Amino acid sequence: MTARTNGAEFKAYYNDKKVWPDGWYHEYATITVNGVAYGRLDDLEGVDDDAILTIAGGGIYKYDGSPLNLSMETHFTRWRKSQKTDRVVVEVDKARKTEFLEAIKRAGAKVVK
Numbered sequence: 001m002t003a004r005t006n007g008a009e010f011k012a013y014y015n016d017k018k019v020w021p022d023g024w025y026h027e028y029a030t031i032t033v034n035g036v037a038y039g040r041l042d043d044l045e046g047v048d049d050d051a052i053l054t055i056a057g058g059g060i061y062k063y064d065g066s067p068l069n070l071s072m073e074t075h076f077t078r079w080r081k082s083q084k085t086d087r088v089v090v091e092v093d094k095a096r097k098t099e100f101l102e103a104i105k106r107a108g109a110k111v112v113k
Contacts, residue, residue, distance in 0.1 A: 002056040003073040007033070008049035008112065009080070009087040014041065019079050022063065029058020029072040050089040087112070 005013075014020065031038050032054045033047055047053070058072030068075070092100045104111060 001073065002054045003076050003080075005053050005055070005076070005080075006049065006087065006089045007047040007051035007053060008089060010053045010055075010076075011044050011047065011049075012087060013076055013079050014044060016079065019075065024060065024062055026058050026060050026072045026075075030054075030056040031058075031072075 031041070033051050035052075038047070038053075055073045055076050060068040060070060060072060060075050062068065070078075090100075101111060
Protein backbone atom coordinates (compact mmCIF):
# COMPACT_ATOMS: atom_id res chain seq x y z
CA MET A 1 0.00 0.00 0.00
CA THR A 2 1.22 3.51 -0.78
CA ALA A 3 0.13 6.67 1.02
CA ARG A 4 -0.61 9.65 -1.22
CA THR A 5 -0.64 13.27 -0.09
CA ASN A 6 0.18 16.81 -1.17
CA GLY A 7 3.25 18.89 -0.35
CA ALA A 8 1.49 21.00 2.27
CA GLU A 9 0.28 18.00 4.25
CA PHE A 10 3.59 16.16 3.97
CA LYS A 11 5.52 19.18 5.27
CA ALA A 12 3.12 19.47 8.22
CA TYR A 13 3.68 15.77 9.01
CA TYR A 14 7.43 15.84 8.58
CA ASN A 15 7.80 18.95 10.75
CA ASP A 16 5.50 17.72 13.54
CA LYS A 17 7.68 17.27 16.64
CA LYS A 18 4.99 15.16 18.29
CA VAL A 19 5.49 12.33 15.79
CA TRP A 20 9.15 13.14 15.03
CA PRO A 21 10.77 13.76 18.43
CA ASP A 22 14.40 14.88 18.42
CA GLY A 23 16.65 12.19 17.04
CA TRP A 24 13.92 10.09 15.39
CA TYR A 25 14.48 9.25 11.74
CA HIS A 26 13.33 7.06 8.88
CA GLU A 27 15.12 4.84 6.43
CA TYR A 28 14.35 2.96 3.23
CA ALA A 29 11.08 4.72 2.43
CA THR A 30 10.35 5.34 -1.22
CA ILE A 31 9.11 8.92 -1.48
CA THR A 32 8.16 10.47 -4.78
CA VAL A 33 7.31 14.07 -5.62
CA ASN A 34 5.21 14.40 -8.75
CA GLY A 35 6.25 10.88 -9.73
CA VAL A 36 9.99 11.38 -9.29
CA ALA A 37 12.00 9.79 -6.46
CA TYR A 38 12.90 12.45 -3.92
CA GLY A 39 15.83 12.09 -1.58
CA ARG A 40 16.22 15.61 -0.17
CA LEU A 41 13.87 15.68 2.80
CA ASP A 42 16.21 18.16 4.45
CA ASP A 43 15.02 20.64 1.81
CA LEU A 44 11.23 20.47 2.09
CA GLU A 45 10.88 24.14 1.21
CA GLY A 46 11.73 23.05 -2.33
CA VAL A 47 8.54 20.96 -2.42
CA ASP A 48 5.52 22.90 -3.65
CA ASP A 49 2.40 22.73 -1.48
CA ASP A 50 0.41 21.40 -4.43
CA ALA A 51 2.96 18.71 -5.35
CA ILE A 52 1.68 15.13 -5.24
CA LEU A 53 3.76 12.92 -2.96
CA THR A 54 3.69 9.19 -2.36
CA ILE A 55 5.20 7.32 0.58
CA ALA A 56 5.86 3.59 0.41
CA GLY A 57 7.53 1.32 2.91
CA GLY A 58 10.42 2.47 5.03
CA GLY A 59 10.95 2.20 8.75
CA ILE A 60 10.80 4.64 11.66
CA TYR A 61 13.56 4.59 14.27
CA LYS A 62 14.00 6.22 17.65
CA TYR A 63 17.08 8.29 18.50
CA ASP A 64 18.85 5.14 19.82
CA GLY A 65 18.29 3.23 16.59
CA SER A 66 15.51 1.03 17.91
CA PRO A 67 12.75 0.50 15.34
CA LEU A 68 9.10 1.34 15.91
CA ASN A 69 8.12 -1.71 13.82
CA LEU A 70 5.91 0.25 11.48
CA SER A 71 6.48 1.62 8.02
CA MET A 72 6.76 5.31 7.25
CA GLU A 73 3.54 5.11 5.23
CA THR A 74 1.71 3.65 8.27
CA HIS A 75 3.31 6.29 10.51
CA PHE A 76 2.05 8.99 8.12
CA THR A 77 -1.42 7.44 7.83
CA ARG A 78 -1.82 7.27 11.61
CA TRP A 79 -0.63 10.89 11.91
CA ARG A 80 -3.16 11.96 9.27
CA LYS A 81 -6.04 10.21 11.09
CA SER A 82 -5.08 11.93 14.36
CA GLN A 83 -5.26 15.43 12.85
CA LYS A 84 -8.19 17.72 13.54
CA THR A 85 -7.68 19.60 10.29
CA ASP A 86 -7.27 18.68 6.63
CA ARG A 87 -5.05 20.49 4.19
CA VAL A 88 -6.59 20.96 0.79
CA VAL A 89 -4.90 22.36 -2.28
CA VAL A 90 -7.30 23.94 -4.75
CA GLU A 91 -7.27 25.88 -7.99
CA VAL A 92 -9.64 28.76 -8.58
CA ASP A 93 -10.23 31.14 -11.45
CA LYS A 94 -8.36 34.40 -10.79
CA ALA A 95 -11.51 36.42 -11.38
CA ARG A 96 -13.25 34.56 -8.52
CA LYS A 97 -10.31 34.32 -6.11
CA THR A 98 -11.54 37.03 -3.71
CA GLU A 99 -15.03 35.52 -3.60
CA PHE A 100 -13.51 32.08 -2.96
CA LEU A 101 -11.26 33.33 -0.14
CA GLU A 102 -14.18 35.08 1.52
CA ALA A 103 -16.19 31.85 1.39
CA ILE A 104 -13.33 29.98 3.03
CA LYS A 105 -13.21 32.50 5.88
CA ARG A 106 -17.02 32.34 6.34
CA ALA A 107 -16.70 28.56 6.65
CA GLY A 108 -14.29 29.03 9.56
CA ALA A 109 -11.25 27.83 7.64
CA LYS A 110 -8.03 29.70 6.98
CA VAL A 111 -5.74 30.11 4.02
CA VAL A 112 -2.22 28.87 4.66
CA LYS A 113 0.41 30.17 2.28
